[in-house]
Amino acid sequence: MRLSQLLAGQKGIVKEFTDLEMSVKLMEMGCLPGEEVCVERIAPLGDPIAINVAGYSLSLRKREAFTIVLQ
């Protein structure tokens, strides 16, 4: 299961990343393995998405969310 597959309102827990470069940037922003993420909403045009992680809202593109593997 990838983060990009979640619908608005669904939750998941980060397991690992498929892309090293992206993982470094995501982890800095508090999106680490073991962390719970919740899709808050999807942008009106279907991309990007907004997730809640570590207590705040973070937006990222679906392509980027696809690199996040959930448990």
Added chain:
Amino acid sequence: MKADIRVALVGNPNTGKSTLFNVLTGLNQKIGNFPGVTVDKKTGYTNLPDGRTAEIIDLPGTYSLYPKSQDESIVFSVLADQANPSKPDLVVVILDASNLKRNLLLYTQVADLKIPVVIALNMIDLADKAGITIDIDLFSKKLGVPVVPISARKIAGIDKLKAAISYANKIALQEESIDVEAIAPQLIAAISDQLKIDNPYFALQLAHQHETLKFLSAKENDTIEGLEQEFSFHSQKAQGTETIARYSFINELLYDTLKKPETAQDESLSNKIDKVLTHKIFGFILFFAILLFMFQAIFSWSSYPMELIADLFVWVQNQLHHLLPAGPLTSLLVDGVIAGLSGVIVFIPQIAILFAFISILEDTGYMSRVTFMMDKLMRKVGLNGKSVVPLIGGFACAVPSIMSTRTIENWKDRMITIMVTPLVTCSARLPIYTLLIALVVPNRNVWWLFNLQGLALTGMYIFSLVSAVVVAFVFKLILKGRERGYFIMELPVYRMPRWNNVLYSMYERAKTFVLQAGKVIIAVSVILWVLASYGPGNRFEKIDQKYQQPQYTKTLNADELNRAVASEKLENSYAGVLGHFIEPAIRPLGFDWKIGIALITSFAAREVFVGTMATIYSVNGSAEKMESVQKKMGSAKNPETGQPVFTLAVAFSLMMFYAFAMQCASTVAVVYRETKNWRWPAIQFAYMAVLAYAASFIAYHLLK
């Protein structure tokens, strides 16, 4: 001013860092540049309770010391480079108390550089409201640094923060956060040894960042590169290991010191607002409604103060003409300098109103929602959700907007944004548009509330956005990308705008405009006055002699005679000669030689157009009867046909020219500075000139 201690403010974006900076320094601040790079350096001064003065430096907001943009890279250079002239004695790290976890990452990195640190725990009131309790004493004890809870917005805790700054230790006493050496033990030891560095985290950061750091010598760079090869150092993997270690330290720290309400909270207010503001339909309607409201407001709210300023200058000019003896010096002062000055001051209301809106949109957090909504659309044309901010900023001025593209990490996205931003209707075009629209578009309302002139202006704004998008798409096809783009952006919580910040931004932008554009405008006004008042050879004498002949003095009255002399003199002045010279080239666009003069002079700055028109027509008209530029242009007749010069076709052709042509020396300079290559401003200038000529030609022939 001499300071006793230098303090740097460091923190994540959206933590209230700028608000704290404004609270600490008041209006006692200035904006400069960090040497060698084009990053704004905001500094100010504050008085400490022990009587000393502290210099405060506001460093760009960043999530970590690993930079994602040029702005962010300055933070590490300033903090770590011993030789940096801005190197602080003390760092105040601002943490958002309602979002501590992510904020603490940057703190642990800064702390490991072993610089004396004080923590300002901002937005403590919001954390309280959210039911978050922080054991500040324990928090401070565990980290080994002073922690001061503050609320920068409510100006609470500032005195305690100042006290903490004045009593802070000169040496760094903070506890270790993570075992830095464990990340790359041999490499850190080798770098520390060969470059004589005593801080392991500094050594590790050098390994990561040495390629882009300006303060390292070529030899040091080679040494580090060699050591990296030797110990097969993998930068991204090491950074990942470090980040995980830091977060586990943070989790442990917060486990003991921070209590969050266990029950699931009610849906946050921001979430509720977002449901409306980023809604599929309402979101876009609202966004365009806000844009429309902005421009209607700029147009109507500014009209009263602008008239007042214009009237004041007319009064001053009249008084001076009465008081001072007539002659070339008086004429230079009144018709050259003061006329030019009036053309600068009169646009302050519009610029102030526009920047009030932009600063409110940014302050409330709405601007990042615009980015969120528009990213997919913008990406299609080769831009980036982050390009929305420079493009909207371009409505005010391309110069700061092009500088703000530094937040776009992707090279290709950034270049395209820079290339198309000057197409967006900037505030310098606004006076030209308002002047020309007022001349040819009737001032009446349609559908009760829409003013026809306002609609024409909105049309020009939308047109500029559309052309920017089309050109961006073309560049997307031409340019080749260097790296993959990504878009990871915080959506800050909605907040009320801080009116102090709004006022400050209005003041700052107006000041910048007057000081920077003003200089050019007044200089050009004076040059123009000279060009329009003197002619080559003895042409002026001949004209004077010609009109002294009885065939003129008998048939014309004194007024008509004066006007005939003035008109013929202008045509024979240096300006007239220059205008005539380019007339064949601009005739197909519907322009005469007078407009030609304005085109030439406004290649330095667009705003000059209005000043030029003022000078040309005030020289041409009777000097005693001062009319506003608009009235003079409206009554201007083609001497051959007797028809008005500024017809609908000519006015729109002229607006098209100004919409596309790169008539701004400052923009050319800033594009060069940002791209570090003359090729980019040259390409930009050329493509915009071609578009300007073509669009003018089409507009003139369609409307004629």
